[in-house]
Amino acid sequence: MLETRTEHDLLGDREVPADSYWGIHTLRAMENFPITGRTIATNPHLIRGIAYVKWAAASANEKLGILDGPRAEAISQACKEIVDGRWHEQFVVDVIQGGAGTSTNMNANEVIANRALEILGHQRGDYERLHPNEHVNLSQSTNDVYPTAVNISTIFAIEGLLDALRVLQNAFTTKSLEFADTVKMGRTQLQDAVPMTLGQEFGTYAVMIEEDRARLAEAALLVHEINLGATAIGTGLNAPAGYAEVACSDLGALTGLPLVLATDLVEATQDVGQFVHLSGVLKRVAVKLSKVCNDLRLLSSGPRAGLNEINLPPVQAGSSIMPGKVNPVIPEVLNQVAYEVIGNDVTITMAAESGQLQLNAFEPIIVHSLSEGMRHLGAACRILADRCVLGITANTELLRARVEDSIGLVTALNPYIGYTASTRIAQEALISGRRVADLVIEAGLLDREELDRLLSPEHLANLRVAGEKPHATAVVEEV
Incomplete structure (x- = not known):
């Protein structure tokens, strides 16, 4: 039979597995919240x-003289082990839980207390020697511990997403340089517009991502403000004088993050506006990346009956019934992640709006939605870069032929032959099916040498200087 130990809480006694680091409060949370089947251990940043x-x-607490050295050292060692990746499997409560994160905090208190007891040479559950609440949770409340931990985990997650976006930005920059001289037709409202280069098109995607990385980094600054030391509602009840400042300073030193203590801890304890803002920025990122993937799917459509301007690298068979079919599965997966992030924004908005009075009880769903969205979006960005963008090839001859066949080509000649003549040439080309260039020569409007210059990639794409690469920004340095 499974060996157990007896633990007690305000509801009575319960048996918990003798070899577990978690205790009775965690046990009750496991019973109360069998919601997703995913534990908080699946969010290592939060742990x-x-x-x-x-x-x-x-x-x-040790510096302020309210926690003795041996206990403080044992607690600190247990925490360092968790930071280094140990004991995460002991964090077993569900990611979605009632209680404003209390179950997560109690799970942590029990794991840290029992590991610290072992470090001191005692048995797990010997709480008279070192107690989860009286020592591990000393000077704290879930209401300042959990929000602060959420902020830190969110910062870590943002850093990962920023790096993934950098990888994708670099991939598009690489292709923009490769396609710098590949002329194609630009389109507005899915209709032929004016010529451009494929390099300009791909360079635009790099610039879009660069802008979003900047906005995401700005949003991260708001998350560096913490309410540690606020305790229950922001008044600092049960924490010694100076605790908030010392704890914040020590936390910044341990994490290496430029954390700042909120100027009004009562406000900071109830307000989750930083997450609403961050979620909005994530939605912006998701929307724009999804638009890019829509473009890639459209540009590669066909291959015979679509645009067929670019070729996405084939990564798997596309159909169980249509032999030879290859689908744009990598852009499709990022599209779906984007939809998830956009939906998460609604969840976060409602959770933020539903907080009452001095505390928002719904941070568990906020941190779950944010962390899942950033993790999935980061993974999708890396996959899009590595398994799609870097392997894209251009159908150069087809693209050039379409420019030469396009009636929109006359727009580039308008300043040189005049609007009236351009309109006449466009109408004749449309009716006869002949090329604009041939009609211009035939009408004596331009000689061949001048026409060739005007139809060069540099001129068609409006490159001011031959060899200039618009939007081909430098590859972002590794961070």
């Missing part, structure tokens, strides 16, 4: 974040 907070709290 690391809460371990950092408990570590900083122990350090501050």
